[in-house]
Amino acid sequence: MDNTPETMETKSRNIYEKFQDWILAKKNRLSHQKVDRSWREEDEYYTFNIGGFSGGTKDRPEFSARYYYEISQLIDVISEYDISAERSLEIGSGYGRVSPWIGRHSSDHYGVEPNSKVRKKSQKLYPGITWTGDRLPDLEFEQESFDLVVTWTVLQHIPPSLIQESIEEIERVTTEDAVVLICEETVGDAGSHTWPRSVESYKEAFADFTLIDHKTRTVEPTYPEHAGEIMIFKR
Structure with missing residues (x-):
């Protein structure tokens, strides 16, 4: 066996290079790891596993891009229409993807999320927001809250049989000068857990x-479809 210094150095260099290749390959796998987009029906509502959402991105780079474009547009809309609140409510807040950005423009922000596992994670991440387990069409808030x-x-995930009742519940808990800001799918065919509705249908509802x-909702440029509409309603 050749154990000369030159041979040992070559072996060490080869081992090191293989290790670096392994590290690089692992990083590449992680960077392209798919976001969990699996949905399930639970206790008569549709929810997701932590890590994903309906129509979710293929990987983490696209998720980062989606977050950038969405939050930028949300902030622009809030600024353009000078939206602020004493008391605000986000329905279906999930793990708080947009919650803190809404909360920045409200003195007292509430997040409603029926998925208890997701809600507990949100409570830890954003303790300044009040989280409840309510869901449409039954919100445990007083009228004009x-x-x-x-x-x-x-x-878009509320079935046709419950959508009008849900919208009337939103109207019930809003004040006389309230703003309702919604971002929803508006084109396409209904799926297993998604019911796109036109802007006109929301206007009537x-x-x-x-x-x-x-x-038009702005998302990452690689998204293959129309991503929905942001609608601003005021009493």
């Missing part, structure tokens, strides 16, 4: 509100 209500890709404006 909020001057801002937000749904972000939530109403929110009978107590006036549709101020709507904008």
Whole structure:
């Protein structure tokens, strides 16, 4: 066996290079790891596993891009229409993807999320937000409790049999001068847990509100479909 210094150095270098190759390959696998987008029906509502959401991105780089584009647009809309609130409510807040950004424009922000596992994670991450396990069409809040209500890709997952009752519940908990900001799918065919509805249908459903404006939802450029509309309603 050749154990000369030159041979040992070559062996050590080969081992080191193989180790570096293994580290690089692992990093590549992690960077392309798919986000868990699996949905399930639970106790008569549709929910997701932590790590994903309906129509989720293929990998973490796309998720980062989605987050950038969505939050940028959300902030722009809030700024453009000078939206602020004493008491705000986000329905279907999930693990708080957009919750703190809404909460920055409210003195007292509430997040409603029926998935207890997800909600517990949100409570730890954002203790400044009040979290409850309510769900539409039954919210445990008094009439005219909020001057801002937000749904972000939530109403699209409410089946036709419950959508009008759910919207009327939103109207019940909003004040006389409230703003309702929704971001929902508006085109395409219904799926197993998604029911796209046109802007016009939402305009008719929110009978107590006036549709101020709507904008195409902005997501990552690689998203292959229309991503929905952001709609701003005001009493």
